[in-house]
Amino acid sequence: MLETIISTFCYLCSLFQDVVKDKRGRAVYFKMHDFIHDVACAISNDGRKRTLDSSNEDPRKLHMLTFGRHVFHSEIANFTYLRVLITHSSYFILELPNSIGSLKHLRYIDISNSSISKLPESLGLLYNLQTLKLGRFIQDLPSNLRNLICLRHLEFYTDPSNQFKQMPQHLGRLIQLQTLSCFIVGLHEGYKMDELGSLKNLKGNLSLYCLERVKNKKEAMAAKLVEKEKIFHLEFQWGWKHEREGDNYNDLDVLEGLQPHKNLQALRIRNFAGELLPSRIFVENLVEIYLHDCERCETLPMLGQLPKLEVLEIRNLPSVRRIGDEFYGNYFRERTLFLNLKSFHIFEMKNLEHWGEISCISNYTMFPHLESLSIICCGKLMNIPNFVVSYCKRLEGDDVTSRTFPSFRGCGKLRSLKILGCENLSKLRDGLEFCSSVENLWISYFSDLNLQNMRSLSCLSIRDFQKLPNGIASLLNLKDLSIHGDLNVYDWGPLIHLRSLENLVLVHSGSDAAQLPQELEHLTTLRSLHISHFDDVEALPEWFGNFTSLEILKLYNCRNLKNLPSQKALSNLVRLSSLRVYGCSQLELGTGCFEQVKTSNGSIKFVQEIHTPFYWALLDPIAT
Structure with a gap:
């Protein structure tokens, strides 16, 4: 109580104004009056x-x-x-x-x-x-760190995989401690969970490692987490399977003993080896939940009724084969489930096969505020229920099958769609003709894509197609286009109709050397052009002078490129400000890494070499 009174008094006397806090109540931004700032500077410089x-x-x-x-x-x-x-x-x-x-x-x-x-x-x-x-x-x-009786904040970031092995003995004597970023459980007295029990003022974030060393529920309860109302972010981590002895684990008892206070806002659980995650551990004020590497867990916990949950990430739970009613919660009491969930990510669920709907009732709403859904490396998943994506704005699937994706008939709010790494993808249920609202599309290995009705597309990235998508010429609002694959097999004629195109990325990965398509000369609205692995190009063509709006030109791994266009063509590039060259060993720009090239707009500095990873970024025109 005394600390609260003092904190309130200090707040009222604070020299800061207009305090901005994040969703966890932490101050992230302040303003200071000019006069106070001058006084502070005068004092600090004395x-x-x-x-x-x-x-x-x-x-x-x-x-x-x-x-x-x-x-x-x-x-x-x-x-x-x-x-x-x-x-x-x-x-x-x-x-x-x-x-x-x-x-x-x-x-x-x-x-x-x-x-x-x-x-x-x-x-x-x-x-x-x-x-x-x-x-x-x-x-x-x-x-002897325990001697620092005035210590309030001890911050260091580690985990058992590095060389940090154990905490100082009797850390619980630091009763003034408010911030403790992590605690590694030990086996002997002075290193166990009861050291946390006496730290009544802990707040903020706390990570607990090596929980396999906790013997039972009683020992876990000695940490008294349920009494620590100012801890907002908890991480529970057990050792990896190969680091543990035997198969008789007590993880469920220990997790139940780690019951947090109801004010907890973020919970991360990793390497939990129980078959069931107790629903009671997921308190009502949780905003973020991360479940990682719980290899024995057979079912997902009941999370649908958490009213404030915004972020849910589930990664590598190989024993989970289906998502069923137990995941949604008591839908007879709550008619809106996952009320505020915005981001839902499922990764590396290699045995997940079925995602079920609620079968008992029909008058309910699911995921009404879902903005982003990612399904990554779930190769056996046969379906995504329509109700999951009916409100979704961003949908991503990577290393899944065409059967995974739902019907797109009811996806009127979908703005961004990623379908990558699906090598056997031949068609989607109902195709994409019902995705007229999609503005950003990344897709690979698709044999027959029709974009005729996707008039809202402004960003398109395709990889390893056998031909350009049908209807691409009708995308009058397209501004960003990225194409990766064997570029020798494409008919480039439709590109001349893309009068709004501003950013173009071409990455050739075929076995035969490729030339630049002649049709590019009509894309006079281009502001950025990236070309990569065009080994049949020895000189950039003179029609590069048509790119009067071009600001950025990137040339990557064109091994036989020797010359830029003529000085006359370059002089037309009045807006060009940057040329980046990487892996074009025969291209001579002069001595050193820089050369001044005269244009009608003055001089441009060309950067000859940029030693940064770029390959995957080329697939995403927004990122580049």
Whole structure:
């Protein structure tokens, strides 16, 4: 109660204005009055803040120190009154000096942007330290960390797969602790779950690792998670199967003992080895749920009645063969299920075969606010119920079959459709003629695609087609087009009708070398052109001068390309600002990586080589 009163008082006296919070209630943005800002700057610059190497002032007066690449071990002990120590982009820093223990006034240490893997034992002498932020390379914490009785925030990010093995003993003595990013369960006294029980002020995010070391439900309950009303994000992770002994697991009992407070907003469960996920663990205020690698779980938990659930991700539950009534919840009491779910993602469910509808009643609504549905690597799934996608705006299927997709007759709100990695895809139920609302389409391995009625398309990406889709010439609103495949087999005639096309990506993957299609010269509205793997092109044609609106030209892996168009053609490219070349070893642009080419609009700087991954991005004209 006292802490709440103090917090409220500090809020009323705050120098910040217009606080913006995220959906979990965390402040993400503030405003500060100009006058207050000037006062703060004046105070902070009063000889009490510096960057190491930045001045020769008396170090004993400094209260705050930030440093970059170097730490002077012999000097740091001189900062007698130092209160704040921060590393800034300091991955060259490998250790802190043992003399840091003499800085008794230190309140705040942030070495998260460093490569420090181990802290000196003298850190345990900093009895006034309140905040300790560590980087991802940390492997060990001082054994006497429990002496930091004023510590409120301990942040470090790890998991059992790296070299960090266990927490400091008796962490529960840090009763002022409010932030603890993770806790790795140990086997011996002082390392078990009861250490969390005394940390009554914990809030924010907490990840629990190595839960296979918890013996029973009683031991799990000792963490008293149900009493920690300010923890909003919990992660429960057990060890991988090959790391565990025997087959007699107690994961269900342990999970029941980890019952969270009803205020919990996000829950992530990984490597749970029980056959059933208890529905009680999924409290009513949950906004996000992630279920990963629960290999023995045979059914999905009852989630349909969670009124605030917005994000649901299910990955690698190989024992689940069907989605049935148990998933939806008590539909006799609630007529609208998954009321606020916006994103639903199902990944790597290799044995999932059937997705059932509610069979007992007809007067119900499902997924009324669903925006995005992804079905990835679910090769046995035979169906997606129509009610799931009737409100959906974005649908993605990857490594599934044509039988998976629903009838598109009732998909009037669908705006984005991805069908990738389906090599046996020959046709879709009802085709795509009912998808007149779709604006963005990514599709591969489709033998006979008809786009005649998809007049709203503005972005189209196709891969490994045997021919251009029927009706592509009627897409008068198409702005982005990406084509990947054997480009020698296409009839390019329909492209001349695409008068609104602004961005074009062509990636040739056929066995025979390819030339640029002559029909491209009519696409005078192009602003961006990417061509890749055209090995039969030795010089860019003169009709490139028709691209008077072109701003970006990318040439990738055209191994025999030697010349750009003539200076006369280049002079017509009055808007061209960037040329990016990668893997075109014979193309000479001059000495070095840059060359100035004169146009009527002045000079353009051409970038000859960009060493960045680009291959998959070429499939997505929006991303590029």
